[in-house]
Amino acid sequence: MADQQPQLDTVEKSKDAFLNLLAQLNDEQFHEFDSFARSALDEYHGQLHQHSHEDATNEDMEVEQHDGSFQPVNDLKMMRLGRMIKDLRAKVPMSAEAPGEKTVIPNTVEFSGFNDNNTVHVDGFLFSEEDVDELCDQGKMSRNYCLDCQSRNVAPLNFISHSASVLQLQFLYQVALANKVKDKVVVDVGSRLGAVLYSGHLFTRAKRLIGVEINEWFCELQKDMIRKYKMDDRVEIQCKDIQQLPELLSKQADVVIMNNVFQFFSELPIQQQIWKYIREQTSKKSGLLLVTLPSLQEQLKEAGLSSNKLMKGWVKEIKLNYDGGWFEDINEDELEEIQQVHLYKVI
Numbered sequence: 001m002a003d004q005q006p007q008l009d010t011v012e013k014s015k016d017a018f019l020n021l022l023a024q025l026n027d028e029q030f031h032e033f034d035s036f037a038r039s040a041l042d043e044y045h046g047q048l049h050q051h052s053h054e055d056a057t058n059e060d061m062e063v064e065q066h067d068g069s070f071q072p073v074n075d076l077k078m079m080r081l082g083r084m085i086k087d088l089r090a091k092v093p094m095s096a097e098a099p100g101e102k103t104v105i106p107n108t109v110e111f112s113g114f115n116d117n118n119t120v121h122v123d124g125f126l127f128s129e130e131d132v133d134e135l136c137d138q139g140k141m142s143r144n145y146c147l148d149c150q151s152r153n154v155a156p157l158n159f160i161s162h163s164a165s166v167l168q169l170q171f172l173y174q175v176a177l178a179n180k181v182k183d184k185v186v187v188d189v190g191s192r193l194g195a196v197l198y199s200g201h202l203f204t205r206a207k208r209l210i211g212v213e214i215n216e217w218f219c220e221l222q223k224d225m226i227r228k229y230k231m232d233d234r235v236e237i238q239c240k241d242i243q244q245l246p247e248l249l250s251k252q253a254d255v256v257i258m259n260n261v262f263q264f265f266s267e268l269p270i271q272q273q274i275w276k277y278i279r280e281q282t283s284k285k286s287g288l289l290l291v292t293l294p295s296l297q298e299q300l301k302e303a304g305l306s307s308n309k310l311m312k313g314w315v316k317e318i319k320l321n322y323d324g325g326w327f328e329d330i331n332e333d334e335l336e337e338i339q340q341v342h343l344y345k346v347i
């Protein structure tokens with residue numbers, strides 16, 4: 001979701017700041033600072049070790065290999081999805097945000113240095129990397145912003161997407177969930193523009209595809225699209241907070257899809273409350289499949305929760321093969337995109 005550049009910048013700036021601090025000290029002060037710095041580093045090491053230990057035990061979590069199935073999708077379906085994307089581009093602003101929508105840039109390492117001035121929202125479902133390049137060539141979008149408003153002194157903008165890309169959706173349905181959703185009920189938690197639902201209707205024979213979306217503007221948008229493209233035979237929208245629909249998760253759903261639903265949309269305590277609720281409800285249905293982007297481990301950690309503790313006794317991971325040559329001419333960035341998709345089964 002985020003570019004790596006700001007992280008590198010932060011590391012380089014920290015190194016510089018550290019060396020500057022050292023340069024200010026005389027010999028005596030240096031000794032005192034030296035012992036302080038060593039004990040501070042020891043403490044940080046201890047914390048890091050604890051986290052990596054958690055991750056390692058997470059790795060020990062029960063896992064299963066994916067069965068390697070692949071479900072083709074014909075060109076006509078891809079063209080129909082392409083038409084819907086074109087239509088949506090005309091219906092939503094360039095940033096694909098709802099009027100008055102408030103998103104919070106997370107206060108995490110991944111997004112350090114991101115702020116309203118250097119961050120743009122570009123919807124990954126509506127615009128591929130190639131589309132962004134084309135828009136930049138046409139002068140309708142920029143990849144950089146000016147640091148001092150008068151020169152070539154520019155820095156790269158940070159791009160954030162709130163929807164799954166077409167390639168991620170293809171991987172999700174054609175590989176991760178291949179042959180697993182026929183006659184099943186699929187729930188997309190936080191369905192936004194409806195990307196997961198429209199592609200699910202086109203690519204699969206799911207019995208029902210239910211989008212739950214808290215934002216009314218997006219609910220109306222999706223309902224219009226579903227009517228217009230005659231998808232109401234199998235697609236429906238519930239305009240609610242997911243916390244109001246426990247039985248959807250504990251009884252009705254066979255597959256629950258969650259693409260970074262809460263991180264940009266709620267403060268940490270709410271995110272933690274919702275994750276515990278999701279665990280509680282989905283735990284009631286053994287065999288239920290969860291698809292998350294990015295991994296559940298990452299999302300729980302970003303929410304300030306222990307993935308090790310929460311995932312124990314809840315899910316096992318079904319390891320996916322991202323490198324199976326599923327799609328032609330895939331580049332490194334695209335590989336990274338599909339590597340966001342993870343599959344789990346409730347135990």
Ligand SMILES: C[S@@+](CC[C@H](N)C(=O)[O-])C[C@H]1O[C@@H](n2cnc3c(N)ncnc32)[C@H](O)[C@@H]1O
Pocket residue numbers: 125161162163164188189190191192193194195196212213214215218240241242243258259260261262265266274
């Ligand atoms: C990152 S977007 C996911 C978009 C979509 N699922 C996709 O993959 O293209 C998250 C969406 O979840 C919605 N949302 C956030 N918290 C929610 C909640 N508690 N219940 C329902 N929807 C929620 C937000 O309004 C936002 O539109």
